[in-house]
Amino acid sequence: MNFLNVYEEITVPFSERPMMIWFEGDEKKNCNAEGFRAFTDSAAAYLEKVFSDIPKGRWIGLKSRNHPMWYPVFFALEKIGYPVLLLDENIDSLALESFCRQAKLAGIVSEKDESTENIICCKISDILFSSCEKPENICWEYRVAFCTSGTTGNAKIFVFHADSVIEQSRRVRESLISQEKIFSEIDVSSCLVIQTLPQRHCLGFGLTMLVLPWGLSVILPEKEGIFSVADTCRKHGVFCLCTVPAIWKGLFRMAQARFGNCGSESMHKLLGEKMLLAVSAGARLNETLWEKAMDSGLTFLNGWGMTETGFVSIGNVSDDKSVDYVGKLVGGHETEILSPDENNFGELAVNGSIVYQSVLVDGEEIPRDNGEFYRTGDIFSLDDGRYYFRGRRKSVLIREDGENIYLDELESHFSFLENEQFCVFEHNEQPALVFYSQKDVTEEITEKLRTVNYSLPVQKRISKFYCSNIPLPMTSKGETARYYMSSYINENSENIREIVLYRQ
Amino acid sequence: MKINIEEVKETIRGVLLELMEEDAVAKISDNDFFAEEMGIGSMTIVQIFVTCQEKYNVDLSNEIQLSEPMSIQTLAETVVKKAEQ
Structure with a gap:
């Protein structure tokens, strides 16, 4: 194939x-x-x-x-x-x-x-x-390759074959048809899906490969910006919008600002009467968004997957009382919850024909070992075929716009600090950097931090810089304890100060 | 074209009010930097620039990269300056 x-x-x-x-x-x-x-x-x-x-x-x-x-x-x-x-x-x-x-x-x-x-x-x-x-x-x-967010030189490239793309499309379609009654009530072959996701991203690419064989036409927004996403949906009778939580948050807010609430009637005023199917993917729905999704009057689907695995699960938010619910398996994967704790929370590992086929490293294509489960780095629990996403294990921060921020990769941009103990960590859902120095922070250091930060794409910039005059906590492996750093900053405010880069 | 800087600021605040909670917008001063100090996401920033481009017929394609910090004040000044060119 x-x-x-x-x-x-x-x-x-x-x-x-x-x-x-x-x-x-x-x-x-x-x-x-x-x-x-x-x-x-x-x-x-x-x-x-x-x-x-x-x-x-x-x-x-x-x-x-x-x-x-x-x-x-x-x-x-x-x-x-x-x-x-x-x-x-x-x-x-x-x-x-x-x-x-x-x-x-x-x-x-x-x-x-x-x-x-x-x-x-x-x-x-x-x-x-x-x-x-x-x-x-x-x-x-027969091959296509997707990149994970390459903030720095540590690019990761995953190869998929055409048969895997087709199988994924069929499995997701079958899963949706079997789970959601909307697909038996509506002839989707005359419907429109708006494409707001990047086509080069596994999710945007996967969405198109899912809907076109189904007969749904793809429409691109009239103009750039979220206002045009809403206008295009309303003016042209779009049936389905699949996008990241950040865009849903903006749309709910627009409905609130324009019509006083973001309930069913307001969402239809904003997105048009034909808008019936909503999909959120690429990042986690927080509780506020989840509640709004439940009240939106739309068939609101949420799912989980990653570049390496493709779509793994999908489900309707109204089918479960948990904000962590990310649906049922779409098929094509076997899963295991590794080392579950007393709450049955453990790392999700997946295998199957939809998982990537090979990686590109230094010009070589290295096939994946099909006998080995891929460790996702995400913590899940599983109950009667239902998957619940409980958080991340890897040092990756996922913004609500779906952007993956690799904290260790971000660190490599600030390697001029290597003589100090330093780390990039998640602080209030944003990347922050702290370093240990007994000396005063010089103008030269401040300028370097500023220059490097502004060389990064805006969504990946460090939001806060801190200098500590006490050593940073370490893990048993001798690494700076990234996961503990946010609370460490709050607990040691007398010894750790923020460096303001932008104004005197 | 002569544009009133206060009008541009109102336009920017209008976009912010459509995409953010009123309380959060009320806390933003004209000189707060969008991304660095207010943590405003790229979706909202893009919409602010797109709205200003369309309404005042100016090209902000370089500024949208935010290679320098941008606030309501600095963006409004940029729009006014570009419109006058």
């Missing part, structure tokens, strides 16, 4: 009606399957020429924000024999360099010129303005 099978699955339902809908200024545009195939062929023919010196099977990066032609470009690369590495358009040059090295990237399709001595770059705008017909040499590839 290769990406031709995926391509066929997603295009077949749309011979007569729009598959993708988007906006150029005030003009509404769309393409059906025929148009989609024509765009794909034209892009493939153009890319075939640009990458003619690159052997088939070498990895090509796709680094672009959401765009109506994103998927045709993706399938074009697969069609002419290149596996595609999906890259965040916002990563800095250090992270890009690291991903290029790990995947031994030979080419990249990007919004800007990013060619180097070893990498051929094709600007996405050049593909869009080309008018080629069909590629000469068709040899469909």
Whole structure:
């Protein structure tokens, strides 16, 4: 199986009606399957020429924000024999360099010129303005790779095969149909799903691969920003919105500000009468959001998964009284709760055909050991087939916008502090940094902290810096006790002071 | 185009009021930095910039990267300056 099978699955339902809908200024545009195939062929023919010196099977990066032609470009690369590495358009040059090295990237399709001595770059705008017909040499590839948030040089790249993408899509669809009566009440084949998630992210990519074979058309927001998400849903009769808790929080707040509450009637005024299905994923729903989801009048689904595992569980928030409930298995996974404590809480480990197939490390593709369960680093409990997410074990902070922040990776940016004892830790749901120094903090240090922090993407910046004049607590392994640091700061306020970087 | 800086500030506060609790917005002074001091998320910041771009017909694509701290005051000044160019 290769990406031709995926391509066929997603295009077949749309011979007569729009598959993708988007906006150029005030003009509404769309393409059906025929148009989609024509765009794909034209892009493939153009890319075939640009990458003619690159052997088939070498990895090509796709680094672009959401765009109506994103998927045709993706399938074009697969069609002419290149596996595609999906890259965040916002990563800095250090992270890009690291991903290029790990995947031994030979080419990249990007919004800007990013060619180097070893990498051929094709600007996405050049593909869009080309008018080629069909590629000469068709040899469909079977691999796609996703990156976890690469804050620093420690890029992590997970490879999935086409059969796994198809199986995941089918399993989630079957799971939803069996669990939710809405799918037996409504003919979803005439419905619209709005795409607000990054297409290069496993969740955004997975959502599209789920809904298109089902026959739901995908619409992109008219403009940037959350106001336009709501406007597009309402004006164009969108049926389903799948997004991260941060966006749901904003939408509930908008309903509250505009209509005085965020109950069922207000949410329909905001998002339109046709909006019936809501999905929250990418990060945990907190209790406030969970309560609002219950009162929203929408069929509100919550789930759990990660880049490495794909979708693992999905369920309706109203089916369980616990805010931790993340549904039932979608299938395709076996699970184990490792070393459960007296409350039956333990680390979730998963295995199965939907879990990633290999990793890219230093240019080598290393297959996963299929006999081994993948340890997720998340704490779960399981009760009668129901999964409850109880928290994280790994040193990863997940913001409500779904952004993963790897605390140890963030630390590596501040390596100029290595002569001091220091660590990055979670403090009030934000990353914070503390270091131990008996000396006064110099202007030079403050400036370095500031410069490094501002070189990071805004959502990954350190929110608070602290200097301690007492040593920081250590673990039994001799590491700085990251997990204890937030309370340590609060308990030792007389010895630990905040460094204000931004104003005198 | 001549724009009143107070009007721009009102526009920014209007966006904040749609996306944040009233009490939280009331605590924000004109000089508090959005991300660094108020912990305002990227979704809200993007909407503030998009609204200002559309309403005042200015290009803020460089400023949206927030390579410098930005407050209601500094963003309003930037919008006014760009609109006058």
